Amino acid sequence: MVLPEPMTEEGWIMVSMKDISVACGVSVATVSKALNDQNDIGKETKRRICQVAEEMGYFPNTAAKMLKTNRSYNVGVLFNHEDYSGLTHDYYAFVLDSLKRTVEEKGYDITFVNTSKRRAGATSYLEHCRSRGFDGVAIVCTDFYSPEILQLVRGGIPIVTLDHLFNNVCAVMSNNVQGMQDLLTYVYKKGHQRVAYIHGADSSVTQSRLSSFYRTAAMLGLTIPDEYIQMSPYRDTKGAYEATMKLLDLEKPPTCILYPDDFSAFGGFNAIQERGLRIPDDISVAGYDGIRIARHIEPTLTTLRQDTEELGRLVGEKLLSLIEHPKTTLVETLVVEGHVFEGKSVASVRSTSKT
Amino acid sequence: MVLPEPMTEEGWIMVSMKDISVACGVSVATVSKALNDQNDIGKETKRRICQVAEEMGYFPNTAAKMLKTNRSYNVGVLFNHEDYSGLTHDYYAFVLDSLKRTVEEKGYDITFVNTSKRRAGATSYLEHCRSRGFDGVAIVCTDFYSPEILQLVRGGIPIVTLDHLFNNVCAVMSNNVQGMQDLLTYVYKKGHQRVAYIHGADSSVTQSRLSSFYRTAAMLGLTIPDEYIQMSPYRDTKGAYEATMKLLDLEKPPTCILYPDDFSAFGGFNAIQERGLRIPDDISVAGYDGIRIARHIEPTLTTLRQDTEELGRLVGEKLLSLIEHPKTTLVETLVVEGHVFEGKSVASVRSTSKT
DNA sequence: TCATACCGCTTAATCGTTTTCGTATTTCCA
DNA sequence: TGGAAATACGAAAACGATTAAGCGGTATGA
Numbered sequence: 001m002v003l004p005e006p007m008t009e010e011g012w013i014m015v016s017m018k019d020i021s022v023a024c025g026v027s028v029a030t031v032s033k034a035l036n037d038q039n040d041i042g043k044e045t046k047r048r049i050c051q052v053a054e055e056m057g058y059f060p061n062t063a064a065k066m067l068k069t070n071r072s073y074n075v076g077v078l079f080n081h082e083d084y085s086g087l088t089h090d091y092y093a094f095v096l097d098s099l100k101r102t103v104e105e106k107g108y109d110i111t112f113v114n115t116s117k118r119r120a121g122a123t124s125y126l127e128h129c130r131s132r133g134f135d136g137v138a139i140v141c142t143d144f145y146s147p148e149i150l151q152l153v154r155g156g157i158p159i160v161t162l163d164h165l166f167n168n169v170c171a172v173m174s175n176n177v178q179g180m181q182d183l184l185t186y187v188y189k190k191g192h193q194r195v196a197y198i199h200g201a202d203s204s205v206t207q208s209r210l211s212s213f214y215r216t217a218a219m220l221g222l223t224i225p226d227e228y229i230q231m232s233p234y235r236d237t238k239g240a241y242e243a244t245m246k247l248l249d250l251e252k253p254p255t256c257i258l259y260p261d262d263f264s265a266f267g268g269f270n271a272i273q274e275r276g277l278r279i280p281d282d283i284s285v286a287g288y289d290g291i292r293i294a295r296h297i298e299p300t301l302t303t304l305r306q307d308t309e310e311l312g313r314l315v316g317e318k319l320l321s322l323i324e325h326p327k328t329t330l331v332e333t334l335v336v337e338g339h340v341f342e343g344k345s346v347a348s349v350r351s352t353s354k355t
Numbered sequence: 356m357v358l359p360e361p362m363t364e365e366g367w368i369m370v371s372m373k374d375i376s377v378a379c380g381v382s383v384a385t386v387s388k389a390l391n392d393q394n395d396i397g398k399e400t401k402r403r404i405c406q407v408a409e410e411m412g413y414f415p416n417t418a419a420k421m422l423k424t425n426r427s428y429n430v431g432v433l434f435n436h437e438d439y440s441g442l443t444h445d446y447y448a449f450v451l452d453s454l455k456r457t458v459e460e461k462g463y464d465i466t467f468v469n470t471s472k473r474r475a476g477a478t479s480y481l482e483h484c485r486s487r488g489f490d491g492v493a494i495v496c497t498d499f500y501s502p503e504i505l506q507l508v509r510g511g512i513p514i515v516t517l518d519h520l521f522n523n524v525c526a527v528m529s530n531n532v533q534g535m536q537d538l539l540t541y542v543y544k545k546g547h548q549r550v551a552y553i554h555g556a557d558s559s560v561t562q563s564r565l566s567s568f569y570r571t572a573a574m575l576g577l578t579i580p581d582e583y584i585q586m587s588p589y590r591d592t593k594g595a596y597e598a599t600m601k602l603l604d605l606e607k608p609p610t611c612i613l614y615p616d617d618f619s620a621f622g623g624f625n626a627i628q629e630r631g632l633r634i635p636d637d638i639s640v641a642g643y644d645g646i647r648i649a650r651h652i653e654p655t656l657t658t659l660r661q662d663t664e665e666l667g668r669l670v671g672e673k674l675l676s677l678i679e680h681p682k683t684t685l686v687e688t689l690v691v692e693g694h695v696f697e698g699k700s701v702a703s704v705r706s707t708s709k710t
Numbered sequence: 711t712c713a714t715a716c717c718g719c720t721t722a723a724t725c726g727t728t729t730t731c732g733t734a735t736t737t738c739c740a
Numbered sequence: 741t742g743g744a745a746a747t748a749c750g751a752a753a754a755c756g757a758t759t760a761a762g763c764g765g766t767a768t769g770a
Contacts, residue, residue, distance in 0.1 A: 014485065016726055027750050032728060042748055059482045063421035064726035067755045072418070074466070087442070087452040088647075097442040104471040109487065111429070111466040116459040127414045130369065132464065237651045266651045273653050292443075293648050296592045296621045298628050371756055382720050387758060397718055419756035422725045 015058045023052050035060075066133055075103055075319060076113040076134040078125065078152075079141050086141035089235070090291040091261075091308060095162065098312025099138060106320055113137065124148050126155040136319045138162070144204070158322035160315050163205055170322060171333045172314045176208035179304045179338045181216045183258065183286060186302075186340045188220050191349040192256040192284060196228035198243045198268075200260035209288075213258075225252075234260050237267030244271035248283075255284060255349060262287035262294045262303050265345075280347035290341050300343035310336045370413045378407050390415075421488055430458055430674060431468040431489040433480065433507075434496050441496035444590070445646040446616075446663060450517065453667025454493060461675055468492065479503050481510040491674045493517070499559070513677035515670050518560055525677060526688045527669045529661045531563035534693045536571045538613065538641060538659045541695045543575050546704040547611040547639060551583040553598045553623075555615035564643075568613075580607075589615050592622030599626035603638075610639060610704060617642035617649045617658050620700075635702035645696050655698035665691045 017031045024031070026045065033041050034049035035058075066072045077096065079086045086092035100110050114128050125148050129137055136158035142149060144164045153159050153166050160170045187195055197213050200206045210229075217224050227250060232239030240259055247254055248271065259265040265287035269279065277283050279299055287294060290305025314334050321329045372386045379386070381400065388396050389404035390413075421427050432451065434441045441447035455465050469483050480503050484492055491513035497504060499519040508514050508521050515525045542550055552568050555561045565584075572579050582605060587594030595614055602609055603626065614620040620642035624634065632638050634654055642649060645660025669689050676684045 014726090018726075028727080029729080029751080030749060032726095033749090036728085040748070045748080059486045061422070061488070061726050062486050063418045063427070063488055064755090065728080066418035067416070067422055067725090067757090068727045068729085070755085087448050087455070088445070090443070093442050093448055100442070100467060101471070104467075104469050107471075109466055109469050111464055112455060112459075114459050114464050116456075116462075131414045131417050133416070133418055263648070263651070266648065270651070270653050293618070293621065296618070296625070297652060298625050369756090373756075383757080384721080384759075385719060388719090391758085395716095395718070400718075416756050419725090420758080422727090422756080423758045425725085 014061065015056045016061065017058075020049065020053050020056060020058055023056065024049050070133070072133040072135055073107055074109045074111055074132070074134055075323075076129050076132065076137040077110055078113040078115075078137060078139045078149075080113075080115045080143070089141070091289050091306065092141045094308035095140060095312040095315070098309045099140075099316045100312075102313045102316030103320060106316075108135070108320065125152045126157075129157055130155070135323045136160070138315050138319055139164070140315070158319060158326065160319045160322065162311065162315055165204065165333060168331055170318050170329075170331055172311055172318065173333060173335050174205075174306045174311060175335050175337050176205055177212040179288070179306070180209040180212035182338075182340050183288070183304045184213060184216045185220065186342075187256050187258070187284065187286060187346055188222065190256075190284070190346055192346075193222060194228070194252065194254045195222060195224065195256045195258065196230065196247050196254035197224075197258045198230040198232050198240060198247075198260055198264065200234040200264075201231065206260075228254055232260060232264060232267075235263040237263060237270070240264035240267030241271045244268040245275075248272070248275055248277075253283070256346060257283065257285055259285070259287050262289045262291045262301055265294075265301055265303070280345050284346040284349075286346055290338070294343065295341070299345045301341075302343040302346040303341050304338050305341040306338040307336050369416065370411045371416065372413075375404060375408050375411060375413055378411065379404050425488070427488040427490055428462055429464045429466055429487070429489055430678075431484050431487065431492040432465055433468040433470075433492060433494045433504075435468075435470045435498070444496070446644050446661065447496045449663035450495060450667040450670070453664045454495075454671045455667075457668045457671030458675060461671075463490070463675065480507045481512075484512055485510070490678045491515070493670050493674055494519070495670070513674060513681065515674045515677065517666065517670055520559065520688060523686055525673050525684075525686055527666055527673065528688060528690050529560075529666060530690045530692050531560055532567040534643070534659045534661070535564040535567035537693075537695050538643070539568060539571045540575065541657075541697075542611045542613070542639065542641060542701055543577065545611075545639070545701055547701075548577060549583070549607065549609040550577060550579065550611045550613065551585065551602050551609035552579075552613045553585040553587050553595060553602075553615060553619065555589040555619075556586070561615075583609055587615060587619060587622075590618040592618060592625070595619035595622030596626045599623040600630075603627070603630055603632075608638070611641065611701060612638065613641050613643070615643060617644045617646045617656055620649075620656055620658070635700050639701040639704075641701055645693070649698065650696070654700045656696075657698040657701040658696050659693050660696040661693040662691050 017028045021028045021031045026049065030041055030045065031049055034046040035053060079092065079096065103110060111132065111134070113125055129152065134157060137152065139149065139159060139161045153169050160172060163173055165171050184195065199210050228247070230243040230246060232243045244257060244267065247257060257268055259268055265285055268285055272279055272283055272285070279285055285301070287301050287303035290303050294301035294303050314336065318334065372383045376383045376386045381404065385396055385400065386404055389401040390408060432454070434447065434451065458465060466487065466489070468480055484507065489512060492507065494504065494514060494516045508524050515527060518528055520526050539550065554565050583602070585598040585601060587598045599612060599622065602612060612623055614623055620640055623640055627634055627638055627640070634640055640656070642656050642658035645658050649656035649658050669691065673689065
């Protein structure tokens with residue numbers, strides 16, 4: 001823990017291999033070899049050098065190492081949401097958290113891929129990533145349809161995407177098809193026949209869930225009137241509120257409403273309470289994601305909990321594998337299962353009149 | 356947007372100044388000057404070089420630049436919460452988000468200070484930061500009392516802390532003293548005389564709020580029985596639940612409970628509802644932080660909303676100022692005001708019987 | 711007329727590492 | 741004991757950028 005105190009006004013001593021080499025009376029080459037634990041130097045010399053390095057408080061200059069080896073031990077994370085960044089989004093934040101712990105454990109650092117265009121020279125994601133020398137990039141949260149992203153995934157840097165498929169690119173996906181199927185089946189088994197689904201704005205995730213919803217409904221023999229399908233952007237409580245109102249105004253309102261996400265479900269809560277209805281006695285509600293707060297409010301929200309811990313871990317592991325064993329790492333899509341979190345927002349109903 | 360395709364199996368062409376220099380028939384030095392817009396070269400030459408650089412898809416090698424200039428245009432963020440990292444904590448996530456946008460706007464990147472100890476050679480925060488060559492470090496969320504942190508703030512790197520004061524170190528603080536005063540005054544003006552406060556685990560933030568609570572209570576002429584003061588760790592809904600139960604069991608229960616944070620307040624909600632009491636009709640509740648969800652549930656939570664946008668922005672601006680103008684930047688503490696968000700969880704009561 | 715200043719460019723050193731290749735010393739075995 | 745092989749180390753060339761110093765040539769001023 002002993003480190004040299006700052007010496008100059010501006011900086012501090014950065015002890016280099018050169019310093020160690022003179023202290024030990026050997027060449028820098030030998031120091032390098034000792035510190036990197038190569039075995040073409042004497043055992044005793046190696047020990048001495050390492051000890052002196054320790055004493056002098058040596059640590060490597062990442063920039064120099066990087067310049068020479070083309071390895072940065074740094075991975076980029078693309079995290080670019082329109083309004084706020086994905087950081088403030090529970091789902092992504094938890095995934096990132098898990099990803100961070102995974103790669104840090106293996107000695108890598110995480111840097112955000114800069115989404116601002118001010119960086120001198122670098123005008124695109126790809127340029128920024130190459131410029132910084134990222135060993136790999138995790139694309140977690142962004143507009144996957146922008147040409148810049150396409151350029152990035154084709155740029156030759158190891159890439160793993162979350163919840164989106166590109167040709168010939170590793171991906172980790174939450175199983176939205178199975179998830180929606182499980183969720184709808186769950187409410188069906190609770191006796192609900194009239195189930196509405198407010199889905200999020202268009203994306204591959206939305207498409208998976210929506211088509212799974214239809215397929216599962218058909219499988220279960222549920223008829224879903226067109227007006228039971230509404231759209232409201234993800235995490236837009238106001239939109240969800242309004243969509244809910246529309247549903248409640250229907251001649252035959254649904255007995256259960258599925259929301260694009262937990263946040264939106266709370267928007268639904270509000271609409272429902274405003275109408276003087278009770279959850280789940282009068283109407284049932286289910287969310288998607290399984291954000292923490294959903295388990296801590298009353299009634300606890302029934303929702304499809306996505307395994308963010310596993311998602312982040314897999315993104316990290318796949319990315320590091322791609323970096324360290326490019327030849328032997330399969331380009332594949334890893335699928336992570338979620339599971340229904342059984343809260344109290346979905347009631348058991350006796351199936352009374354069929355629709 | 357035209358970039359060279361990958362050539363080798365392993366990598367891609369990284370066009371360097373050398374390449375440009377041969378293409379233009381000048382020396383690398385001239386290229387460097389042209390690209391850095393220095394003015395000791397001819398205008399026409401500069402134009403030509405820049406154009407060719409553009410055409411060839413040149414962008415600078417950060418590692419090389421860094422090695423030479425000792426500037427990384429990269430700032431570290433220390434974000435180290437015990438259980439999950441602070442990423443999953445609304446308050447910190449929003450601050451980080453704002454910080455990120457602020458520094459990226461100015462051409463800096465953000466890298467997490469690695470909290471795992473596996474990085475070759477670097478065994479402490481300070482070593483990690485120096486090794487990576489961070490131009491500065493924002494300490495947002497960590498155990499401020501660990502010796503490693505102390506070593507870091509004394510290490511000579513520009514530092515800004517959030518919500519914690521070190522001697523001679525820039526800090527940005529949410530005004531917890533004023534915040535608590537405003538909040539307590541608010542509920543007092545609503546007519547509450549019996550106000551309980553469940554405070555968080557010990558920290559400088561907790562101390563500020565707690566002492567402000569006492570002082571304000573005294574100022575307002577409120578008598579706070581000892582048993583009205585409870586402790587429950589931050590964001591621990593279970594702890595808050597139990598503390599709330601204790602308060603409700605008192606002979607003279609409070610008419611209003613203040614919580615350490617919004618999350619905890621939801622724990623309180625549960626306890627209160629379980630007792631068959633209604634918020635705010637039977638008992639009032641206020642949180643602290645102003646997380647998003649607080650505005651989207653029913654009843655909306657009255658809380659002290661901290662200005663995370665401003666906090667993050669100031670941390671970023673101060674840090675960059677410290678980096679770019681070390682001589683002229685004051686070492687000071689910036690204080691950011693919060694404000695009471697008036698939800699529906701605190702009722703107006705007619706002051707009936709004085710305690 | 712000569713010293714000086716500026717212009718536009720090049721040369722070369724340098725940042726801290728890694729890595730190849732060469733060489734001197736030792737070891738080993740026939 | 742001779743020679744090949746193994747061992748332990750050093751010299752030097754990169755990696756890609758920045759920057760001080762230098763150098764001819766022209767313009768300026770006293």
